[in-house]
Amino acid sequence: xxxxxxxxxxxxTIASDYDQPIAVDDKMVIPTRNLGVIPGHPLNPTPTxxxxxxxxxxxxxxxxxxxxxxxxxxxxxxxxxxxxxxESSISIVDGPFPDIDEPVESFLxxxxxxxxxAWVSWEIESVSFYLELDSTNQPNLIEKDLIQVN
Amino acid sequence: xxxxxxxxxxxxxxxxxxxxxxxxxxxxxTSQVPGxxxxxxxxEEGIQGDVSQLLEIFPPNSVSEIIASGPQAFFLEQAAIIxxxxxxxxxxxxxxxxxxxxxxxxxxxxxxxxxxxENGNLEPRFANQQFFRQTPRPDSSYNIPLPTIRTTILEKEx
Numbered sequence: 001x002x003x004x005x006x007x008x009x010x011x012x013t014i015a016s017d018y019d020q021p022i023a024v025d026d027k028m029v030i031p032t033r034n035l036g037v038i039p040g041h042p043l044n045p046t047p048t049x050x051x052x053x054x055x056x057x058x059x060x061x062x063x064x065x066x067x068x069x070x071x072x073x074x075x076x077x078x079x080x081x082x083x084x085x086x087e088s089s090i091s092i093v094d095g096p097f098p099d100i101d102e103p104v105e106s107f108l109x110x111x112x113x114x115x116x117x118a119w120v121s122w123e124i125e126s127v128s129f130y131l132e133l134d135s136t137n138q139p140n141l142i143e144k145d146l147i148q149v150n
Numbered sequence: 151x152x153x154x155x156x157x158x159x160x161x162x163x164x165x166x167x168x169x170x171x172x173x174x175x176x177x178x179x180t181s182q183v184p185g186x187x188x189x190x191x192x193x194e195e196g197i198q199g200d201v202s203q204l205l206e207i208f209p210p211n212s213v214s215e216i217i218a219s220g221p222q223a224f225f226l227e228q229a230a231i232i233x234x235x236x237x238x239x240x241x242x243x244x245x246x247x248x249x250x251x252x253x254x255x256x257x258x259x260x261x262x263x264x265x266x267x268e269n270g271n272l273e274p275r276f277a278n279q280q281f282f283r284q285t286p287r288p289d290s291s292y293n294i295p296l297p298t299i300r301t302t303i304l305e306k307e308x
Contacts, residue, residue, distance in 0.1 A: 009248060009251075010248065011248070012247070012248055012249075013246050014220075014244055014246060014247060014283050014284075014294075015283055015284060038248055038249070039224075048200075048201075048202065048223065048224075050222070050223075071295040071298075073292065081291070082291045083291070083292050083293070084293050085293055085294075085295045089295070089297070108245055108246045109246060110244050110245075110246040110298065111283070112283070112292055119292065119294060119295055119298070121244075121245075121246075121298050
């Protein structure tokens with residue numbers, strides 16, 4: 001199991017897909033697909049390229065708040081594989097979480113929620129963050145999936 | 151335009167004809183900015199290239215305006231060099247986009263860039279654009295809702 005503490009500012013989340021978060025007490029785990037790690041991140045040895053991790057977990061501990069703003073997608077045209085958001089958004093406030101006395105940081109992730117199918121701008125306040133790789137991601141698999149996007 | 155020489159020639163021609171150069175950096179397949187030169191690694195119209203090639207194609211102080219919508223790489227160092235004095239850089243991006251974050255004040259000073267607006271509402275002139283998330287996977291396309299796009303404006307000092 002590979003865990004990378006911190007380095008949240010070197011994540012590129014816009015291309016990511018998210019499953020439903022799993023919250024236990026003050027810990028929240030977000031199953032994530034296609035997470036980008038930019039140069040400077042410990043998992044990215046390249047000077048200029050963004051690497052995409054097929055499957056991982058964003059883990060927040062000491063969560064104080066988690067608020068998702070969602071814009072639902074509709075297929076346009078139907079079954080085209082192209083999706084357009086509806087104009088108005090809805091907010092989901094996760095929790096309640098236990099009271100946290102320690103200082104928290106604010107984290108923002110954006111991308112596509114798979115259920116409900118929607119664009120999400122997701123703000124989380126928590127004491128700490130780490131990234132956990134799924135065990136199916138072997139290092140050579142990540143290397144193979146290295147894609148230059150700049 | 152895939153050929154580096156062709157791209158250089160295009161820019162040289164515009165400069166010799168005293169045409170104003172507006173650069174749509176990360177413009178995608180085709181630019182949505184009227185009159186701009188599209189510049190993207192996947193460009194089908196305009197110039198196909200990455201950020202590292204900008205300085206080979208555009209002379210210093212040759213570009214009047216740079217629009218970077220949904221940047222996919224760090225670009226300010228190169229953009230500041232090719233931008234004319236008084237020229238502006240418009241960065242339209244989600245707040246979570248790490249490539250849209252501004253460097254520290256010392257770096258901005260070194261690049262002679264001053265902040266006009268940081269993470270403001272989407273500039274009205276771009277409100278008719280469509281923003282899509284860039285994903286290298288062969289999957290469906292998703293637009294990004296406009297209320298989540300912010301505009302940062304930088305100006306190069308004289």
